[in-house]
Amino acid sequence: MRAIAIDTAQNVRLEYEIASVGERILAALLDYFIFIGWFTLFSIVISILGLNLSLLTGVILALPVVFYHLVCEVFFNGQSIGKRTLNIRVLKKDGTQPSLGDYLMRWIFRIVDCGIASGSVAVICILINGKGQRLGDIAAGTTVVRTRRSTRLEDIRIRETPPDYQVTYPEVLTLSDRDISTIKRILKKSVHTGKLEMLKPLAEKVSGIMGIQSNREPYAFLTTVLNDYYYLADSASTEIS
Numbered sequence: 001m002r003a004i005a006i007d008t009a010q011n012v013r014l015e016y017e018i019a020s021v022g023e024r025i026l027a028a029l030l031d032y033f034i035f036i037g038w039f040t041l042f043s044i045v046i047s048i049l050g051l052n053l054s055l056l057t058g059v060i061l062a063l064p065v066v067f068y069h070l071v072c073e074v075f076f077n078g079q080s081i082g083k084r085t086l087n088i089r090v091l092k093k094d095g096t097q098p099s100l101g102d103y104l105m106r107w108i109f110r111i112v113d114c115g116i117a118s119g120s121v122a123v124i125c126i127l128i129n130g131k132g133q134r135l136g137d138i139a140a141g142t143t144v145v146r147t148r149r150s151t152r153l154e155d156i157r158i159r160e161t162p163p164d165y166q167v168t169y170p171e172v173l174t175l176s177d178r179d180i181s182t183i184k185r186i187l188k189k190s191v192h193t194g195k196l197e198m199l200k201p202l203a204e205k206v207s208g209i210m211g212i213q214s215n216r217e218p219y220a221f222l223t224t225v226l227n228d229y230y231y232l233a234d235s236a237s238t239e240i241s
Contacts, residue, residue, distance in 0.1 A: 016095070016145040017241050018132035019088040019121055028119065035078050070107040074100060075098060077194065085237060087147045089194050093131070094141075102140040109136030126210035145196045165231050171210040172229040179209065183222055190219075 042061050051057060072080040078090035078098060090106065092098050099105075113122035113134045122134040132143040175183075183206065190198050196219050204220035206225060214221045 002091060019144040019221045021126050023086050023088055023146075025119075025123070026086060027080065027082035027086045028114070029092055031068070031080050032084055034081060034108070035068070038064060050175070069110060070103060073098075073103045073106070076078065078103075083144070088144050090137075090142050090149050091145050091194065093144055095191075098140065098142050102142055105140040106136035106142060109134070112136075119194055145194075149191075165227075167222050167231060168211060168227050169212065169214075170232070171212055172225050174210055175225075175229060178227065179206070183194075184226060187219075187222055187226075 027129050045091070046053065046057060053061075068133055073090055076084065079088070083089055090098055090103070092102065097098050113125070125134045125138075125180070128134060129138070132145070137143050138200055183202065186199065199218035199222060203214070203221050206222065207214050210225075216224070
């Protein structure tokens with residue numbers, strides 16, 4: 001299974017399995033079944049009410065389909081119903097949450113990717129690209145990854161710090177081993193599920209314990225805390241020995 005590896009500025013490596021072409025096609029088919037269900041329901045309602053298919057009813061019929069993927073990805077954490085069923089989601093190549101502009105870019109390019117030759121453009125692009133990207137993903141700097149990984153138990157690996165590593169938060173020594181274990185466990189879970197927003201309350205609590213204020217986003221702050229703690233702990237053990 002292909003994967004993308006991201007080395008963050010906080011000396012942490014994230015690895016995500018790229019969703020296969022088959023998974024993305026199946027997710028798209030599931031979404032199309034939803035469209036078929038909507039068309040069927042709409043036709044039944046029109047028939048019961050005895051209405052004719054006018055321009056207005058045509059617009060009402062088409063709007064949910066046209067904006068389906070954009071709305072779903074914005075409000076459902078990068079997932080349509082089909083993607084959620086297949087446990088795949090849209091993610092930035094640097095491991096962060098896509099912005100509204102990123103989702104909008106993917107949606108605009110969907111006309112080319114999926115509207116021409118029944119999605120053949122998207123399939124060919126994904127196969128050639130090697131990073132799970134159709135044209136819309138390339139333009140937005142995104143890809144589609146699995147939210148459940150079966151090959152790795154560790155989703156975050158704190159790498160060895162270089163000899164000239166500079167500690168950012170010496171206050172980390174106020175944290176206990178249990179605190180550090182909790183931070184690492186929640187970090188792993190947030191990356192595994194793709195829900196980095198769950199780190200905000202943890203970051204606030206940790207900064208409170210340390211008695212500091214940090215303007216960094218929660219993920220960057222917590223990974224720096226871990227690196228600082230391990231570096232200081234290793235330094236202390238070396239001095240003792």
